[in-house]
Amino acid sequence: MPSKIIPVVMCGGAGTRLWPVSRDSMPKQFIPLLGQDSTFQRAMRLVSDPSVFEPAIVITNTEYRFTVQEQLQALGITAQIVLEPSRRDSAAAVAAATELALARDPKAVVGVFAADHVVQEAGLFVEACRKAGVAAADGRIVTIGIPPTHPATGYGYIRPGDEIGEDARQVAAFVEKPDAARAAQYLLDGYFWNSGNFIFDAVTMQAELAAFAPEVAAPVAEAVAAARTDLGFLRLDENAFGAAQKISIDYAVMERTSKAAVVPGRFGWSDVGGWSAVWDLAEKDASGNVVEGRGYVLEGSGNLIRSEEALVALIGLDDVAVIATRDAVLVTPRAKADKVKEMVALITAAGESEAGAHREIQRPWGKYLSIDMGARHQVKRITVKPGGVLSLQKHHHRAEHWVVVRGTAEVTRNDETIMVHENESIYLPIGCVHRMANPGKIPLELIEVQVGSYLGEDDIIRIEDIYKRV
Structure with a gap:
């Protein structure tokens, strides 16, 4: 050549x-x-x-x-x-x-x-x-x-x-x-x-x-x-x-x-054009079922189960796809799996955020998962990669509490720099300028509790960011 x-x-x-x-x-x-x-x-x-x-x-x-x-x-x-x-x-x-x-x-x-x-x-x-x-x-x-x-x-x-x-x-x-x-x-x-x-x-x-x-x-x-x-x-x-x-x-x-x-x-x-194609390509059990995650089939064949967290149990059904994520469940005959795009259009038209966004959101420094939300509070599980640094930022409408469950967080709060270790917490009042970094060799995991009158992501005012998102 x-x-x-x-x-x-x-x-x-x-x-x-x-x-x-x-x-x-x-x-x-x-x-x-x-x-x-x-x-x-x-x-x-x-x-x-x-x-x-x-x-x-x-x-x-x-x-x-x-x-x-x-x-x-x-x-x-x-x-x-x-x-x-x-x-x-x-x-x-x-x-x-x-x-x-x-x-x-x-x-x-x-x-x-x-x-x-x-x-x-x-x-x-x-x-x-x-x-x-x-x-x-x-x-x-x-x-x-x-x-x-x-x-x-x-x-x-x-x-x-x-x-x-x-x-x-x-x-x-x-x-x-x-x-x-x-x-x-x-x-x-x-x-x-x-x-x-x-x-x-x-x-x-x-x-x-x-x-x-x-x-x-x-x-x-x-x-x-x-x-x-x-x-x-x-x-x-x-x-x-x-x-x-x-x-x-x-x-x-x-x-x-x-x-x-x-x-x-x-x-x-x-081209893996739908869930039926995933079933075609995947390894099957003796009954032709494909199960990924916590799934069980009784008296059924040709089924596809994929579950991220929830336990899925299927009884007496054949050729069905059940796809369960943290915040949405799809159930369809495999033969109708090509209709998923139409269903997403229907969900999008209804204004459901799950049509396009996951609860777990990837960021250049790691990821966060929203695990609970109310009118004036939100709880997130945050994971920061070794060497990851969140932006220097502030909020006009919410305060935050961080509880470290694994690793060590280097926290900037106004003019202070504080090391927060496992089973320790720190409070960030409304309006304070803050940042978090993972100086360690293992992923940093923490629980964030937000409390305030407005909790949207657009209340993040970035002042500095090593990933140039300012």
Whole structure:
């Protein structure tokens, strides 16, 4: 292969099809759905073979930047993390990746991969990428086509054309999602599913974007040229990037270019598009049940139970999914699991915060979990990573009590610095300027009790912040 592939992993999106586990505040790509790793971490492992891939570029947004950083650190993988200032769909992200890759190597071959897909055979995936890379180096934009296992109506399809190289063929046509009868015919005619993962010659992609989508190419090139480094992240210029047309790479380039090719991906692929797909991929017991967490099934088969805390008991039901988080429960026949997105829209319209936000919220310094709330009080369980530092802040409407249950807290309160140890507490009156840090080697855990007339997160007045959130 003339060049190694620069992998670009796209993980800025937020999905609702795996609600209530996946929400805007922590979408599915960062959640361990199968095993210990998140799908983002699984994707990063796949593209870390140094014989085929260069160091990766990860494209995300400001909200998820520290989650990306933390999950990469857990794997011991380094990558360039690029922050989109706004969501402009996939064409803008691909354009940014293309410009960054060309800055690294004028002959770059780039692979764009989704962070929320699952691949079962890593070796076969790498081999498919190698073949696609060979075709891409010839001036092609090569999509990874998945040989269908059933007549799915939820995927776009690819009609392959003439052979052009090792296991590579021209793309005769991209086809929109079909009805059931047409999907069955596509299966017989040798069509592929469009996985949305593709590998391309960067010079070719740059030229095709300029030809077919100049309203994307020009502002994104400007956004990359004016990008700045911030805490190790590369921030694209907000004004320039925001001027880019919001359009998918499929519509902008893939369905219009004459340079599209397809290489089959026979590596066991799923986009994990819903809870039925999770059941398909997971290990099952003798009755075909999948149970994660505290779940029990009596006289039932083909069920999926996933519970974070509550004990879930199922009697006499078959092919049902029960998904229980701390604050929401989904119960659906697996065959109706594709309706979850519609249910989330219904819940969102009703103004329920659980549609998009978890009770446990990730922060760059750690996380907090709201465990009780009343009209004038809220109780949180706070965990601060070793070395983590909360912002220097104050509140106009609430006082806080902190009780340390594990580790040691270094607390700033106005002009004082106080070390608070396990089973000790400290009071922070309304209006005092305060900060907390974990100077120790283990996670700091404490209970925070807030009391006041207004308890919203927007009553945090940040004065200083090492994570630059001021």
